[in-house]
Amino acid sequence: MSWSLTAEQETIQLRARALANEVIAPRAAEVDKTEAYPWENVAALQEAGFTGMTVPTDLGGPGHSFLDAVLVVEEMAKVCGVTGRIAVEANMGAISAVLAYGTEAQRKLAAELVLSGDKPAICITEPDAGSAASEMTTKAQRRGTDYVINGKKHWITGGGVSKLHLIFARVFDEEGNQEGIGGFLAIRDETPGLRFGRREPTMGLRGIPEMEVLFEDMVVPQDMVVLPPSGFGRGFGDLMNAYNAQRVGAGTVGLGIATGAYELALDFVKEREQFGRPVAEFQGLQWMLADMSVKLEAARSLTYRAACSRGPNNSPFPDPAMAAQAKIFTAEASISVVNDALQMFGAAGYSRRNPLERMYRDVRMFTIGGGTAQILRTVVASRILDMKLPQRRDGFTKIAERSQP
Numbered sequence: 001m002s003w004s005l006t007a008e009q010e011t012i013q014l015r016a017r018a019l020a021n022e023v024i025a026p027r028a029a030e031v032d033k034t035e036a037y038p039w040e041n042v043a044a045l046q047e048a049g050f051t052g053m054t055v056p057t058d059l060g061g062p063g064h065s066f067l068d069a070v071l072v073v074e075e076m077a078k079v080c081g082v083t084g085r086i087a088v089e090a091n092m093g094a095i096s097a098v099l100a101y102g103t104e105a106q107r108k109l110a111a112e113l114v115l116s117g118d119k120p121a122i123c124i125t126e127p128d129a130g131s132a133a134s135e136m137t138t139k140a141q142r143r144g145t146d147y148v149i150n151g152k153k154h155w156i157t158g159g160g161v162s163k164l165h166l167i168f169a170r171v172f173d174e175e176g177n178q179e180g181i182g183g184f185l186a187i188r189d190e191t192p193g194l195r196f197g198r199r200e201p202t203m204g205l206r207g208i209p210e211m212e213v214l215f216e217d218m219v220v221p222q223d224m225v226v227l228p229p230s231g232f233g234r235g236f237g238d239l240m241n242a243y244n245a246q247r248v249g250a251g252t253v254g255l256g257i258a259t260g261a262y263e264l265a266l267d268f269v270k271e272r273e274q275f276g277r278p279v280a281e282f283q284g285l286q287w288m289l290a291d292m293s294v295k296l297e298a299a300r301s302l303t304y305r306a307a308c309s310r311g312p313n314n315s316p317f318p319d320p321a322m323a324a325q326a327k328i329f330t331a332e333a334s335i336s337v338v339n340d341a342l343q344m345f346g347a348a349g350y351s352r353r354n355p356l357e358r359m360y361r362d363v364r365m366f367t368i369g370g371g372t373a374q375i376l377r378t379v380v381a382s383r384i385l386d387m388k389l390p391q392r393r394d395g396f397t398k399i400a401e402r403s404q405p
Protein backbone atom coordinates (compact mmCIF):
# COMPACT_ATOMS: atom_id res chain seq x y z
CA MET A 1 0.00 0.00 0.00
CA SER A 2 1.48 3.36 -1.00
CA TRP A 3 0.24 6.87 -1.44
CA SER A 4 1.37 10.07 -3.09
CA LEU A 5 -0.64 13.22 -3.61
CA THR A 6 -2.02 13.99 -7.06
CA ALA A 7 -2.09 17.52 -8.43
CA GLU A 8 -5.81 17.65 -7.58
CA GLN A 9 -5.09 16.62 -3.99
CA GLU A 10 -2.39 19.26 -3.65
CA THR A 11 -4.96 21.84 -4.80
CA ILE A 12 -7.47 20.61 -2.21
CA GLN A 13 -4.76 20.88 0.44
CA LEU A 14 -3.85 24.44 -0.54
CA ARG A 15 -7.50 25.55 -0.66
CA ALA A 16 -8.10 24.01 2.76
CA ARG A 17 -4.96 25.66 4.16
CA ALA A 18 -6.08 29.07 2.92
CA LEU A 19 -9.55 28.66 4.46
CA ALA A 20 -8.05 27.44 7.72
CA ASN A 21 -5.57 30.31 8.02
CA GLU A 22 -7.84 33.11 6.85
CA VAL A 23 -11.21 32.12 8.33
CA ILE A 24 -10.94 29.34 10.92
CA ALA A 25 -7.73 30.27 12.80
CA PRO A 26 -8.88 33.73 13.95
CA ARG A 27 -11.91 32.17 15.66
CA ALA A 28 -10.25 29.18 17.34
CA ALA A 29 -9.52 30.76 20.74
CA GLU A 30 -13.06 32.14 20.96
CA VAL A 31 -14.59 28.75 20.12
CA ASP A 32 -12.60 27.21 22.98
CA LYS A 33 -13.47 30.01 25.42
CA THR A 34 -17.20 30.21 24.71
CA GLU A 35 -17.61 26.45 24.18
CA ALA A 36 -20.15 27.38 21.51
CA TYR A 37 -20.62 25.17 18.47
CA PRO A 38 -18.96 27.06 15.59
CA TRP A 39 -21.87 27.27 13.15
CA GLU A 40 -19.98 29.92 11.14
CA ASN A 41 -17.11 27.47 10.61
CA VAL A 42 -19.58 24.80 9.54
CA ALA A 43 -21.00 27.23 6.96
CA ALA A 44 -17.48 28.06 5.75
CA LEU A 45 -16.66 24.36 5.34
CA GLN A 46 -19.91 23.76 3.49
CA GLU A 47 -19.44 26.74 1.15
CA ALA A 48 -15.94 25.52 0.29
CA GLY A 49 -17.29 22.06 -0.59
CA PHE A 50 -15.60 20.50 2.45
CA THR A 51 -18.70 18.74 3.83
CA GLY A 52 -20.11 15.69 2.07
CA MET A 53 -16.83 15.30 0.17
CA THR A 54 -17.17 11.50 0.04
CA VAL A 55 -20.76 11.55 -1.26
CA PRO A 56 -20.67 9.84 -4.67
CA THR A 57 -21.55 11.74 -7.83
CA ASP A 58 -24.78 9.76 -8.41
CA LEU A 59 -26.07 11.29 -5.16
CA GLY A 60 -25.01 14.81 -6.14
CA GLY A 61 -21.68 14.80 -4.30
CA PRO A 62 -18.14 15.32 -5.58
CA GLY A 63 -17.11 11.68 -4.99
CA HIS A 64 -13.86 12.47 -3.23
CA SER A 65 -11.72 9.79 -1.57
CA PHE A 66 -11.06 9.37 2.15
CA LEU A 67 -7.54 10.73 1.56
CA ASP A 68 -8.98 13.90 0.01
CA ALA A 69 -11.08 14.37 3.14
CA VAL A 70 -8.09 13.62 5.39
CA LEU A 71 -6.15 16.46 3.74
CA VAL A 72 -8.93 18.90 4.63
CA VAL A 73 -9.26 17.57 8.19
CA GLU A 74 -5.51 17.96 8.76
CA GLU A 75 -5.45 21.59 7.61
CA MET A 76 -8.47 22.54 9.75
CA ALA A 77 -7.05 20.77 12.83
CA LYS A 78 -3.72 22.60 12.51
CA VAL A 79 -5.52 25.77 13.56
CA CYS A 80 -8.70 24.51 15.28
CA GLY A 81 -9.19 20.96 16.57
CA VAL A 82 -12.95 21.42 16.86
CA THR A 83 -13.28 22.34 13.19
CA GLY A 84 -11.07 19.39 12.30
CA ARG A 85 -13.45 17.08 14.12
CA ILE A 86 -16.46 18.61 12.38
CA ALA A 87 -14.72 17.97 9.05
CA VAL A 88 -14.26 14.31 10.05
CA GLU A 89 -17.90 13.75 10.95
CA ALA A 90 -19.18 15.61 7.89
CA ASN A 91 -17.12 13.39 5.57
CA MET A 92 -16.07 10.08 7.10
CA GLY A 93 -18.07 9.30 10.25
CA ALA A 94 -21.61 7.92 10.43
CA ILE A 95 -22.11 9.14 6.86
CA SER A 96 -19.77 6.38 5.62
CA ALA A 97 -21.95 3.66 7.17
CA VAL A 98 -25.15 5.08 5.69
CA LEU A 99 -23.63 5.57 2.23
CA ALA A 100 -22.35 1.98 2.23
CA TYR A 101 -25.24 0.10 3.86
CA GLY A 102 -28.28 2.36 3.59
CA THR A 103 -31.23 2.02 1.22
CA GLU A 104 -31.32 4.44 -1.70
CA ALA A 105 -33.71 6.72 0.23
CA GLN A 106 -31.45 6.66 3.32
CA ARG A 107 -28.34 7.38 1.25
CA LYS A 108 -30.11 10.28 -0.46
CA LEU A 109 -31.28 11.72 2.86
CA ALA A 110 -27.84 11.45 4.45
CA ALA A 111 -26.12 12.85 1.34
CA GLU A 112 -28.41 15.88 1.24
CA LEU A 113 -27.82 16.55 4.92
CA VAL A 114 -24.00 16.42 4.81
CA LEU A 115 -23.84 18.37 1.57
CA SER A 116 -25.82 21.11 3.29
CA GLY A 117 -23.43 21.11 6.28
CA ASP A 118 -24.78 18.50 8.70
CA LYS A 119 -22.33 16.49 10.78
CA PRO A 120 -24.13 13.23 11.59
CA ALA A 121 -23.65 11.87 15.10
CA ILE A 122 -22.73 8.25 15.73
CA CYS A 123 -24.29 6.85 18.90
CA ILE A 124 -22.60 3.68 20.17
CA THR A 125 -21.14 4.22 23.67
CA GLU A 126 -23.25 3.64 26.77
CA PRO A 127 -22.47 4.18 30.45
CA ASP A 128 -21.87 0.44 30.95
CA ALA A 129 -20.66 -0.38 27.44
CA GLY A 130 -17.57 1.64 26.49
CA SER A 131 -14.72 -0.47 25.12
CA ALA A 132 -17.04 -3.48 25.38
CA ALA A 133 -19.39 -1.75 22.95
CA SER A 134 -21.16 -4.96 21.91
CA GLU A 135 -22.53 -5.20 25.45
CA MET A 136 -24.85 -2.27 24.73
CA THR A 137 -28.32 -2.53 26.24
CA THR A 138 -30.21 0.07 24.20
CA LYS A 139 -33.13 -1.96 22.93
CA ALA A 140 -34.97 -1.75 19.60
CA GLN A 141 -38.22 -3.67 19.90
CA ARG A 142 -40.10 -4.51 16.71
CA ARG A 143 -43.72 -3.34 16.78
CA GLY A 144 -45.56 -3.84 13.49
CA THR A 145 -43.63 -1.93 10.85
CA ASP A 146 -41.78 0.19 13.42
CA TYR A 147 -39.08 -0.25 16.04
CA VAL A 148 -39.53 1.25 19.49
CA ILE A 149 -36.19 2.22 20.98
CA ASN A 150 -35.37 2.70 24.65
CA GLY A 151 -31.99 3.32 26.23
CA LYS A 152 -29.22 5.81 26.78
CA LYS A 153 -25.94 6.69 25.08
CA HIS A 154 -23.29 9.08 26.35
CA TRP A 155 -20.23 10.90 25.02
CA ILE A 156 -21.98 11.43 21.71
CA THR A 157 -20.04 14.03 19.75
CA GLY A 158 -22.35 16.66 18.36
CA GLY A 159 -25.44 15.05 19.89
CA GLY A 160 -28.20 17.62 19.52
CA VAL A 161 -26.32 19.92 17.12
CA SER A 162 -26.28 17.22 14.47
CA LYS A 163 -29.51 16.60 12.61
CA LEU A 164 -28.87 12.98 11.66
CA HIS A 165 -28.14 10.49 14.43
CA LEU A 166 -27.06 6.92 13.65
CA ILE A 167 -27.93 4.83 16.70
CA PHE A 168 -26.65 1.33 17.37
CA ALA A 169 -29.16 -0.79 19.30
CA ARG A 170 -29.87 -4.39 20.23
CA VAL A 171 -32.73 -5.65 18.07
CA PHE A 172 -35.64 -7.81 19.28
CA ASP A 173 -38.44 -9.27 17.17
CA GLU A 174 -42.13 -9.01 18.09
CA GLU A 175 -41.90 -12.18 20.19
CA GLY A 176 -38.99 -10.70 22.16
CA ASN A 177 -36.29 -12.87 20.56
CA GLN A 178 -32.95 -11.17 20.22
CA GLU A 179 -31.78 -10.76 16.61
CA GLY A 180 -28.46 -8.93 16.99
CA ILE A 181 -27.35 -5.31 16.60
CA GLY A 182 -28.60 -2.84 14.00
CA GLY A 183 -28.33 0.82 13.06
CA PHE A 184 -31.28 3.19 13.30
CA LEU A 185 -31.59 6.69 11.87
CA ALA A 186 -33.19 9.44 13.91
CA ILE A 187 -33.50 13.12 13.12
CA ARG A 188 -33.29 15.92 15.64
CA ASP A 189 -36.60 17.80 16.08
CA GLU A 190 -38.40 15.21 13.94
CA THR A 191 -38.08 11.75 15.49
CA PRO A 192 -40.44 11.42 18.46
CA GLY A 193 -38.68 10.23 21.64
CA LEU A 194 -35.17 11.43 20.69
CA ARG A 195 -33.94 13.47 23.66
CA PHE A 196 -30.69 15.09 24.74
CA GLY A 197 -29.44 14.93 28.33
CA ARG A 198 -26.51 16.57 30.03
CA ARG A 199 -23.44 17.87 28.28
CA GLU A 200 -20.08 16.54 29.43
CA PRO A 201 -17.71 19.29 30.68
CA THR A 202 -14.67 18.25 28.66
CA MET A 203 -10.95 18.93 29.09
CA GLY A 204 -10.51 20.07 25.49
CA LEU A 205 -12.22 20.34 22.12
CA ARG A 206 -14.76 22.42 23.97
CA GLY A 207 -16.63 23.86 21.00
CA ILE A 208 -18.28 20.58 20.15
CA PRO A 209 -20.77 19.11 22.64
CA GLU A 210 -20.31 15.61 24.05
CA MET A 211 -23.85 14.66 24.94
CA GLU A 212 -26.03 12.13 26.62
CA VAL A 213 -28.60 10.97 24.08
CA LEU A 214 -31.76 9.37 25.41
CA PHE A 215 -34.33 7.26 23.64
CA GLU A 216 -37.73 7.28 25.32
CA ASP A 217 -40.11 5.08 23.37
CA MET A 218 -38.47 6.53 20.28
CA VAL A 219 -40.31 5.26 17.21
CA VAL A 220 -38.20 4.50 14.15
CA PRO A 221 -40.03 3.23 11.06
CA GLN A 222 -38.65 0.23 9.20
CA ASP A 223 -37.43 2.46 6.36
CA MET A 224 -35.02 4.20 8.76
CA VAL A 225 -33.30 0.95 9.78
CA VAL A 226 -29.77 0.59 8.43
CA LEU A 227 -29.58 -3.13 7.87
CA PRO A 228 -25.94 -4.26 7.74
CA PRO A 229 -25.07 -6.67 4.89
CA SER A 230 -24.68 -9.64 7.26
CA GLY A 231 -28.10 -8.92 8.77
CA PHE A 232 -28.65 -8.13 12.44
CA GLY A 233 -26.94 -11.34 13.57
CA ARG A 234 -23.43 -10.25 12.62
CA GLY A 235 -24.34 -6.67 11.85
CA PHE A 236 -22.30 -5.17 14.66
CA GLY A 237 -19.09 -6.16 12.85
CA ASP A 238 -20.29 -4.52 9.63
CA LEU A 239 -21.30 -1.34 11.41
CA MET A 240 -18.02 -1.17 13.31
CA ASN A 241 -16.17 -1.70 10.04
CA ALA A 242 -17.60 1.58 8.81
CA TYR A 243 -16.10 3.15 11.92
CA ASN A 244 -12.60 2.53 10.52
CA ALA A 245 -12.99 5.59 8.29
CA GLN A 246 -13.86 7.68 11.35
CA ARG A 247 -10.82 6.27 13.17
CA VAL A 248 -8.50 7.41 10.40
CA GLY A 249 -10.19 10.81 10.56
CA ALA A 250 -9.83 11.04 14.34
CA GLY A 251 -6.10 10.26 14.11
CA THR A 252 -5.81 12.95 11.46
CA VAL A 253 -7.21 15.57 13.84
CA GLY A 254 -4.45 14.66 16.32
CA LEU A 255 -1.89 14.87 13.52
CA GLY A 256 -3.19 18.29 12.47
CA ILE A 257 -3.13 19.71 16.00
CA ALA A 258 0.42 18.41 16.54
CA THR A 259 1.62 19.79 13.21
CA GLY A 260 0.16 23.18 14.09
CA ALA A 261 1.93 23.13 17.47
CA TYR A 262 5.22 22.04 15.87
CA GLU A 263 5.08 24.88 13.33
CA LEU A 264 4.43 27.43 16.09
CA ALA A 265 7.38 26.05 18.08
CA LEU A 266 9.62 26.19 15.01
CA ASP A 267 8.95 29.93 14.60
CA PHE A 268 9.22 30.62 18.33
CA VAL A 269 12.65 29.04 18.89
CA LYS A 270 14.14 31.12 16.07
CA GLU A 271 12.84 34.35 17.63
CA ARG A 272 13.19 33.80 21.37
CA GLU A 273 16.66 34.71 22.60
CA GLN A 274 18.34 33.61 25.82
CA PHE A 275 22.04 33.69 26.70
CA GLY A 276 22.47 36.16 23.82
CA ARG A 277 21.29 33.88 21.04
CA PRO A 278 18.11 32.31 19.64
CA VAL A 279 17.15 29.26 21.68
CA ALA A 280 17.08 27.33 18.36
CA GLU A 281 20.89 27.32 18.62
CA PHE A 282 20.78 25.01 21.66
CA GLN A 283 21.21 21.39 20.76
CA GLY A 284 18.76 20.32 23.47
CA LEU A 285 15.95 21.95 21.50
CA GLN A 286 17.33 21.00 18.08
CA TRP A 287 17.10 17.31 18.92
CA MET A 288 13.61 17.74 20.31
CA LEU A 289 12.57 19.40 17.03
CA ALA A 290 14.18 16.61 15.02
CA ASP A 291 12.33 13.95 17.02
CA MET A 292 9.06 15.87 16.61
CA SER A 293 9.51 16.03 12.83
CA VAL A 294 10.23 12.28 12.68
CA LYS A 295 7.08 11.48 14.68
CA LEU A 296 4.94 13.73 12.49
CA GLU A 297 6.26 12.30 9.22
CA ALA A 298 5.77 8.73 10.45
CA ALA A 299 2.27 9.55 11.69
CA ARG A 300 1.37 11.22 8.39
CA SER A 301 2.61 8.23 6.38
CA LEU A 302 0.62 5.75 8.49
CA THR A 303 -2.48 7.92 8.35
CA TYR A 304 -2.44 8.52 4.59
CA ARG A 305 -1.66 4.85 4.00
CA ALA A 306 -4.61 3.81 6.15
CA ALA A 307 -6.89 6.29 4.33
CA CYS A 308 -5.96 4.68 0.99
CA SER A 309 -6.29 1.10 2.27
CA ARG A 310 -9.34 -1.15 2.07
CA GLY A 311 -10.27 -3.97 4.44
CA PRO A 312 -10.73 -7.62 3.47
CA ASN A 313 -13.65 -8.91 1.34
CA ASN A 314 -13.99 -5.82 -0.88
CA SER A 315 -14.68 -3.62 2.10
CA PRO A 316 -15.42 -0.01 1.13
CA PHE A 317 -13.69 1.12 4.35
CA PRO A 318 -10.06 1.42 5.45
CA ASP A 319 -8.43 -1.79 6.60
CA PRO A 320 -9.15 -2.25 10.35
CA ALA A 321 -5.56 -3.15 11.29
CA MET A 322 -4.03 -0.29 9.27
CA ALA A 323 -6.59 2.16 10.68
CA ALA A 324 -5.77 0.95 14.20
CA GLN A 325 -2.00 1.13 13.63
CA ALA A 326 -2.38 4.67 12.28
CA LYS A 327 -4.58 5.84 15.13
CA ILE A 328 -2.45 4.30 17.90
CA PHE A 329 0.78 5.80 16.61
CA THR A 330 -0.65 9.14 15.52
CA ALA A 331 -2.57 9.76 18.74
CA GLU A 332 0.40 8.94 20.97
CA ALA A 333 2.93 10.80 18.81
CA SER A 334 0.66 13.85 18.61
CA ILE A 335 0.32 14.11 22.38
CA SER A 336 4.10 13.89 22.71
CA VAL A 337 4.75 16.49 19.98
CA VAL A 338 2.31 19.03 21.45
CA ASN A 339 3.83 18.48 24.90
CA ASP A 340 7.31 19.19 23.53
CA ALA A 341 6.11 22.24 21.57
CA LEU A 342 4.59 23.66 24.75
CA GLN A 343 7.87 23.02 26.59
CA MET A 344 9.78 25.05 24.00
CA PHE A 345 7.60 28.08 24.71
CA GLY A 346 8.62 28.05 28.37
CA ALA A 347 6.16 29.92 30.61
CA ALA A 348 4.46 31.39 27.54
CA GLY A 349 3.36 27.88 26.58
CA TYR A 350 1.58 27.54 29.90
CA SER A 351 -0.38 30.78 29.45
CA ARG A 352 -3.90 30.87 28.10
CA ARG A 353 -2.82 33.88 26.01
CA ASN A 354 -1.13 31.41 23.65
CA PRO A 355 -2.73 28.53 21.75
CA LEU A 356 -0.34 25.83 23.05
CA GLU A 357 -2.29 25.13 26.23
CA ARG A 358 -5.51 24.75 24.19
CA MET A 359 -3.77 22.42 21.75
CA TYR A 360 -2.40 20.39 24.67
CA ARG A 361 -5.91 19.93 26.08
CA ASP A 362 -7.40 19.27 22.64
CA VAL A 363 -4.91 16.63 21.54
CA ARG A 364 -5.23 14.55 24.70
CA MET A 365 -8.47 12.90 23.64
CA PHE A 366 -7.24 10.88 20.68
CA THR A 367 -5.94 7.90 22.65
CA ILE A 368 -9.45 7.59 24.14
CA GLY A 369 -12.32 8.49 21.79
CA GLY A 370 -13.05 6.25 18.81
CA GLY A 371 -11.43 3.18 20.38
CA THR A 372 -8.78 3.51 23.10
CA ALA A 373 -5.11 2.92 22.33
CA GLN A 374 -5.36 -0.31 24.32
CA ILE A 375 -8.37 -1.66 22.42
CA LEU A 376 -6.78 -0.72 19.11
CA ARG A 377 -3.67 -2.70 20.07
CA THR A 378 -6.02 -5.66 20.48
CA VAL A 379 -7.29 -5.05 16.93
CA VAL A 380 -3.72 -5.09 15.60
CA ALA A 381 -2.77 -8.16 17.66
CA SER A 382 -5.90 -9.92 16.45
CA ARG A 383 -4.73 -9.42 12.85
CA ILE A 384 -1.09 -10.33 13.30
CA LEU A 385 -1.93 -13.44 15.35
CA ASP A 386 -4.90 -14.32 13.12
CA MET A 387 -7.03 -14.70 16.23
CA LYS A 388 -10.19 -13.11 17.44
CA LEU A 389 -9.35 -11.64 20.84
CA PRO A 390 -12.64 -10.72 22.45
CA GLN A 391 -11.08 -10.25 25.90
CA ARG A 392 -13.95 -12.05 27.59
CA ARG A 393 -13.30 -14.65 30.25
CA ASP A 394 -14.54 -17.38 27.94
CA GLY A 395 -11.26 -16.95 26.02
CA PHE A 396 -10.66 -16.55 22.33
CA THR A 397 -11.40 -18.42 19.14
CA LYS A 398 -9.46 -18.48 15.91
CA ILE A 399 -10.86 -16.36 13.08
CA ALA A 400 -10.81 -19.46 10.88
CA GLU A 401 -13.05 -21.30 13.36
CA ARG A 402 -15.41 -18.38 13.71
CA SER A 403 -15.95 -18.12 9.99
CA GLN A 404 -17.28 -21.70 9.83
CA PRO A 405 -21.05 -21.69 9.22
Ligand SMILES: Cc1cc2nc3c(=O)[nH]c(=O)nc-3n(C[C@H](O)[C@H](O)[C@H](O)COP(=O)(O)OP(=O)(O)OC[C@H]3O[C@@H](n4cnc5c(N)ncnc54)[C@H](O)[C@@H]3O)c2cc1C
Residues within 6 Å of the ligand: 121, 122, 123, 124, 125, 129, 130, 131, 132, 154, 155, 156, 157, 158, 210, 365, 368, 369, 370, 371, 372, 373, 374, 375, 378, 391
Ligand atom coordinates in the same frame (compact mmCIF):
# COMPACT_ATOMS: atom_id res chain seq x y z
C1 LIG B 1 -14.09 13.32 23.28
C2 LIG B 1 -14.78 12.00 23.09
C3 LIG B 1 -15.68 11.86 22.05
C4 LIG B 1 -16.40 10.66 21.89
N1 LIG B 1 -17.32 10.57 20.89
C5 LIG B 1 -18.08 9.47 20.78
C6 LIG B 1 -19.14 9.40 19.82
O1 LIG B 1 -19.36 10.32 19.05
N2 LIG B 1 -19.91 8.27 19.79
C7 LIG B 1 -19.71 7.23 20.63
O2 LIG B 1 -20.44 6.27 20.53
N3 LIG B 1 -18.72 7.26 21.57
C8 LIG B 1 -17.92 8.36 21.67
N4 LIG B 1 -16.92 8.42 22.62
C9 LIG B 1 -16.77 7.33 23.57
C10 LIG B 1 -15.53 6.51 23.33
O3 LIG B 1 -15.65 5.74 22.17
C11 LIG B 1 -15.29 5.68 24.60
O4 LIG B 1 -14.89 6.60 25.59
C12 LIG B 1 -14.23 4.61 24.41
O5 LIG B 1 -14.71 3.60 23.57
C13 LIG B 1 -13.79 4.00 25.75
O6 LIG B 1 -14.87 3.66 26.55
P1 LIG B 1 -14.88 4.13 28.09
O7 LIG B 1 -14.62 5.59 28.11
O8 LIG B 1 -16.16 3.66 28.68
O9 LIG B 1 -13.65 3.42 28.77
P2 LIG B 1 -13.60 1.92 29.34
O10 LIG B 1 -14.05 0.97 28.29
O11 LIG B 1 -14.30 1.89 30.64
O12 LIG B 1 -12.06 1.72 29.54
C14 LIG B 1 -11.35 2.12 30.73
C15 LIG B 1 -9.89 1.79 30.52
O13 LIG B 1 -9.72 0.38 30.40
C16 LIG B 1 -9.05 0.07 29.18
N5 LIG B 1 -9.59 -1.20 28.67
C17 LIG B 1 -10.89 -1.55 28.53
N6 LIG B 1 -10.99 -2.78 28.01
C18 LIG B 1 -9.72 -3.21 27.81
C19 LIG B 1 -9.15 -4.41 27.27
N7 LIG B 1 -9.91 -5.41 26.83
N8 LIG B 1 -7.79 -4.48 27.20
C20 LIG B 1 -7.00 -3.47 27.64
N9 LIG B 1 -7.49 -2.32 28.15
C21 LIG B 1 -8.83 -2.20 28.23
C22 LIG B 1 -9.34 1.24 28.26
O14 LIG B 1 -8.35 1.36 27.24
C23 LIG B 1 -9.30 2.41 29.24
O15 LIG B 1 -7.99 2.80 29.46
C24 LIG B 1 -16.17 9.59 22.78
C25 LIG B 1 -15.22 9.73 23.81
C26 LIG B 1 -14.53 10.92 23.97
C27 LIG B 1 -13.54 11.05 25.08
